[in-house]
Amino acid sequence: MTDTGVLKVAMPKGRIYKQASKLFREAGLSIPEDFDDTRRLIIPVAEANMEFILAKPVDVPTYVEYGVADIGIVGKDVLMEENKDVYELLDLGIARCRMSVIGLPDWKPEINPRVATKYPNVASQYFRERGQQVEVIKLNGSIELAPLIGLADRIVDMVETGKTLKENGLVEMETLFQVTSRLIANRVSYRLKNHAIQALCDRLGQAVPAGS
Ligand SMILES: Nc1ncnc2c1ncn2[C@@H]1O[C@H](COP(=O)(O)OP(=O)(O)OP(=O)(O)O)[C@@H](O)[C@H]1O
Numbered sequence: 001m002t003d004t005g006v007l008k009v010a011m012p013k014g015r016i017y018k019q020a021s022k023l024f025r026e027a028g029l030s031i032p033e034d035f036d037d038t039r040r041l042i043i044p045v046a047e048a049n050m051e052f053i054l055a056k057p058v059d060v061p062t063y064v065e066y067g068v069a070d071i072g073i074v075g076k077d078v079l080m081e082e083n084k085d086v087y088e089l090l091d092l093g094i095a096r097c098r099m100s101v102i103g104l105p106d107w108k109p110e111i112n113p114r115v116a117t118k119y120p121n122v123a124s125q126y127f128r129e130r131g132q133q134v135e136v137i138k139l140n141g142s143i144e145l146a147p148l149i150g151l152a153d154r155i156v157d158m159v160e161t162g163k164t165l166k167e168n169g170l171v172e173m174e175t176l177f178q179v180t181s182r183l184i185a186n187r188v189s190y191r192l193k194n195h196a197i198q199a200l201c202d203r204l205g206q207a208v209p210a211g212s
């Protein structure tokens, strides 16, 4: 557990970072724009009394659960999949997309269909709750390939603009849930650094556009 006044923040590199850093700046915090030109993984942000730990998005809840980061920013998709013991403090309304079941337009129901996804826990729970038996196949990217080349009958994946689906002749069949990024906190840090975490949460909350 961290024992200084500095807040350790697990920050996902990539698409969330760009939007999160903008939100932090709108909340009046002095945050670097991007880290495209550095390979450093720990970045002191002295002006804001923080330290950024630049993480792979899927690992953010793990750093926060173990308390090596006090707080973190992560998509609801990853939170649902990883199911870690952390507090979810705030919906930041950024990196908006949705988790959907997707397939080819001529898809027909089959016995024990194969479903490819980056989110095996989310997909298994979804089909289990509907009493549908499926075989879930875990992939790590380019999920839309699976129905095109016959690996799976359907996929469970993120849709943002719908461009990937359109360009690959796929259709969205059902939406599981809407996704935005969340501010999460370690349970012990939340008590020990409550003032700093709550103050940050309040400032960010004011910067989140209404209706997000
Ligand atoms: N079009 C989108 N597709 C997928 N995720 C999106 C999209 N738009 C926003 N997101 C959100 O951004 C998060 C991070 O996505 P990103 O593509 O940066 O990382 P990743 O694909 O998990 O990691 P990596 O590219 O390092 O394998 C997702 O977990 C999700 O919450």
Ligand SMILES: O=P(O)(O)OC[C@H]1O[C@H](OP(=O)(O)OP(=O)(O)O)[C@H](O)[C@@H]1O
Pocket (backbone or CB within 6 Å): 140, 141, 142, 143, 144, 157, 158, 159, 160, 161, 162, 163, 164, 165
């Ligand atoms: O609706 P759209 O705007 O087209 O966005 C959706 C796509 O974006 C994500 O992929 P990502 O870019 O993260 O690449 P990946 O294949 O490595 O997961 C997601 O898995 C979809 O493929």
